[in-house]
Amino acid sequence: MPTMYGEITNLFVKPKHGLAMVEREAIAIASGSGIDGDINTNPISPRQILVARYEDLQSFSIQPSELRENIVVRGIDRQLFTSGTVLKTMGGAAMRLTFHCEPCKRIAHLVDSLKCIEGRRGMLAVAIADGVLKVGDRLYIEPNVFPPLSEIPYERFLDFVAKIPMGKVVTYRQIVSGIGVLDGHFRAIPNYLKKAAIAGYPVHRILDSKGFLTAHVEAQREKLEAEGVLVAEDLSLSGDKPYVSLESYLWEDPTIYLA
Template structure:
């Protein structure tokens, strides 16, 4: 399996640019890319050529960082990929299609669900080149849920009591789009007020959305 093409997107609304090499920074992502943010589980997007062929797409259309020359269906959350000589990327979860894909083809966002690619975070620095081999490294992290509610439950369980988390921070940590702003309070409500922490987090989220009743 090889990364046959490399891309990065420098600003919102811009097209991806193809590069011969990219610098991956641990905990940050692709140097110069719009998603190079510490704590963001969407730092790197891998897409495979079978997906492009199936939907009649061109390299870069799915805004991938790495286009892989073989199916990535065998990869799973928690696995670590070595790309080139030193870079390591932890697979986090599948990339959910967004409505913008419908600009490429009507209805594409719905049809490509489950085949949009895999997201990951950089766990070791490295310079990668187009054509570099991708290997499964002998390391393994705990897999993350592939759905928003599952990731919310897992993440909230790790927040220390007294820690304040804004909605924006929560969405970034969960790898969710801003369209989920109104969904987070629903998750909190379903979680119940079993502890002062849950109640406090619910109040923080409500206030950050300017719907604070207090």
């Protein structure tokens, strides 16, 4: 039977994108937000924290922090290091593992090929209970606490869209954050909208990042107004482009990955 705990060997904070990771002896995590002082804190993101297994780093001769991970943990069996598992300390700090961190060109120089490290770069996670993590702490493993999240972005998109309440809207920017993809995924959203509409998902509740209706959803205005959402015209733009007041109708749920 696999050991049901691991040990934290290294902790890092990413203060800004592009900067070196800062090593710490302790970090604080906040439920629904992430690591205090880290650039990836975001209440609706499933990629607040990156946890890597020490054994995977060793197998590729990679030094801690080179994968841009926040936490290195030793002794967790790969079979338990999966989406839906909770890692927690004796002090109560806890994280939900969400899905694997995809290899990217930033780490390409560390491995023979990005394909060889797929599924071994680490697991992304969200903070689900406040607390402090320290080097040397045990992380206790509670598998299958949450349903697993899909490794496929489009499937996570469908899950996210299904949660948007009637009479509320979200933006492209929220979609990218909420399904845990990089900014380059913006270009995939129009195709996602068309596919999901055919499947009956309420994609009319999705606006562009400034709150304007999108050309990729049929009868979007009529569907929003039928739900009580006021659609106005922006007279400052040619064509009187319709938009929705984000201040009045934006849906924001910081608990989306906490339950």
